[in-house]
Amino acid sequence: MRVAFVSLATVHHRDTETNRRLQTICELLEEAGHDVHVFCAQFWDGEHDTFEREDVTYHGLVGEPDARSAFALRLPTALAGAKPDIVHASANPPGQVVAASVGATLARAPMVLEWYGDGGVRNDRWRRWAAGRADRIHVPSELVATWLRELGVGEDALETVPNPIDLERVRSVEPDDRVDVVYARRLDEGANLESLLLGLAELRDRDWSATVVGDGPERERYEQLASDLRIDDRITFAGDCSLEERIAAYRGAHVFAQTAEHCVFPTEMLWALASGCVGIVEYHADSSAHELVEGWDRGFRTTSEDELADAIVAAGDLEYREYDDRFAAYDRSEILDRYLVGYRTLQESSGLF
Missing domain, CATH: 3.40.50.2000 (Glycogen Phosphorylase B;)
Known part of the structure; x- marks a missing residue:
């Protein structure tokens, strides 16, 4: 054709x-x-x-x-x-x-x-x-x-x-070190990473680790916010990573958090969900990310930092996975x-x- x-x-x-x-x-x-x-x-x-x-x-x-x-x-x-x-x-x-x-x-x-x-x-x-x-x-x-x-x-x-996404590629990448939460996006004015950082700060008395994948003009501000919230010792800002490196991070993580305010399709989140992550989405009117987790028992939709923190805790009761064939249609x-x-x-x- x-x-x-x-x-x-x-x-x-x-x-x-x-x-x-x-x-x-x-x-x-x-x-x-x-x-x-x-x-x-x-x-x-x-x-x-x-x-x-x-x-x-x-x-x-x-x-x-x-x-x-x-x-x-x-x-x-x-x-x-x-x-x-x-x-x-x-x-x-x-x-x-x-x-x-x-x-x-x-x-x-x-x-x-x-x-x-x-x-x-x-x-x-x-x-x-x-x-x-x-x-x-x-x-x-x-x-x-x-x-x-x-x-x-x-x-x-x-x-x-x-x-x-390429599911064969997902299966071919070895998982990275285990972390509890991963976030991935360009760190610009639309990233809204502060929602996740504030939610994680609510869990200071619990044992957790997080990785932030991506770089951008707001990275320094987010790193300073993590420091101000006294959680910077538990968060790794990994910067820009190749697709293989990102898949490895997703396969090693338990939860993928999506908090961006604008997103017509959450491609990185889809890679993460296929890599076994539990999905937590902060709902925004101009984001479609919640569409991926609606009606799914390994997905959470939140509207505030408190709800996001509660969802991270609840996700801890779900099994850790390195792959999820639910997303074969993608x-x-x-x-x-x-x-x-x-x-x-x-x-x-x-x-x-």
Whole structure:
């Protein structure tokens, strides 16, 4: 199957959640032997308009991601010439969705819109119009689906497809030293690590250890807070770690705590839960993390530092695990299959299969 992705900026331009999501889908399809093309701004040196990287063909329609008008103008003809079976476009910027829709019509291909939602979903005329152009809209969580329904998108047009993880990779990594609690995220203004630190401070009279994975501009402030709370001797700030190092930490930990205020899909938490961690989520209106633990006997949803501390204590009564097969549906192979089934269903319903 030939799939044409449309994303003015890619992960090779900007390392954002949206761009990483689209890159992951490209990799899944390429690894399965499909013909993957990405229409984007050029990120490589030289005069040539196309670039091969890891068996994905990139088409540079403009020289830089700021050239939105020129990209939208050239995209329809470029898509029609590529003759894709599916056009799969990123929702941001919305102007490219309009051009991608025209190109998909010229190519006689269905169009899927990938609406990840990091940064929220603004309710404006362009986005409402873009939302109505796709045959199908993929979102990572029910949280983002709710935002799109508020734009007027019908339930039948939406499909929730989570970020994938690699369960074979989880099983292949040796567990790190045992700790009671692990937290992982970039330590910026949205990390809200103080909720966990305050909760742990409530448990000073108990024996526990914790690891904080991640770095960022707020790290020094959080380290100072741990010191002020007199719990710094029990917390290891590990800084940035590779995926293998993070999986090892999760397999060695008993609890993974998610307290960030904004999260359209908790990918790190999913890696941790598959690695056997008990999940504790502090509920926030702009976070979907609670969706992973709802109705699960190894998951807790909290709304305050006191409740978080109580959940850590209660989690101590649950068995320690190094792997949990409950999350098999999130494996890369399963998510790939969901995309392929969706593509073929659209082709059949359009009479193009």
